[in-house]
Amino acid sequence: MSDQDKRPGLLGRIWGWFWSPSGVLSVGFTLIVGFMAGILFWGGFHWSMEMTNTEEFCTGCHTMETNLGEYRETIHYNNHSGVRAICSDCHVPKEWNHKVKAKVMAxxxxxxxxxxxxDTPEKYEDHRLKMASQTWKKMKASDSRECRNCHNFDYMDFTIxxxxxxxEHQRAIDNNMTCIDCHQxxxxxxxxxxLDEYKRVVDELAMEKGPKSLKTADANPGAIKGYLNKTTSEKTGD
Amino acid sequence: MLNFLGTIAGNILGLAGILGFTLGLMTRNLFLAAGLGAVVGFVETMGFAGFDMAKVETLDLIIAIGVGLMAGALGCAVRVKGTTV
Structure with missing residues (x-):
């Protein structure tokens, strides 16, 4: 028996079957089954991912007990209206690409x-600043994207x-600040x-972003005016 | 590192990966498929940044284009291997 006649192994046969044209399935059948399978797969995938966004899932681990206890004392857990923000509302983005990234990082x-x-209160306290710092950095970099899913300056009635x-909110708007700048x-x-750590985070992000582009500077007439005044006074010696 | 891997995963399961792969399936020309995937990656990143270049992270853009490029090429490979037309 020559080498050419040798029967391929199991994997080889599966590979060959997978890529060989079907003689019994119509194009329509393949398309319909593929479409239905796609819906089932995507629905199941999305449902599974949403399951990991529930409060029970997030706080299921022993190490989340401290977080949970602190959160239960805040207005986001218990308030007059009963509208709540659970862990995922603040820590998992809504947009698909950001959400998948957050899930992988988790x-x-x-x-x-x-x-x-x-896993102990002492260890938790030792890491508290580092953990907080990482979250602040994410929030500052995204312009507090998750806060803004519910809170929007455009719809805030300052009179009530x-x-x-x-x-303070007016000051935040005027100075282009973001939610986490005050609500750490x-x-x-x-x-x-x-406070020192938050300042370090802000400085670090500013360094990473580099100097402001001309377009950004263009949108800040106050800065331009200040710069011109400064250079004029330097030239004239005032 | 996690940030890097997360960005890749987000793009594979996002427009760059899925639409890039689908567009790749539509042609037997490898370069066209990869190019279409790369365009999807670019447009996706720009779209999520509101088409404001100042809001686009360079690394995110490079990863999205890279993932789109590879997804398009993979789609093309599946087309070549799995069809006769």
């Missing part, structure tokens, strides 16, 4: 649960806000030295 949470990185809140401890306790 694999590290499983790793640290298994390794017991924060407390005077201080209305004033909105759902979890703030770590010691958080």
């Amino acid at each position: 694999v590290k949470d499983v790793y640290h649960e298994l390794m017991g990185t924060i 806000q407390e005077t201080r809140a209305a004033k 401890g909105i759902a979890h306790r703030l770590p010691e030295g958080y």
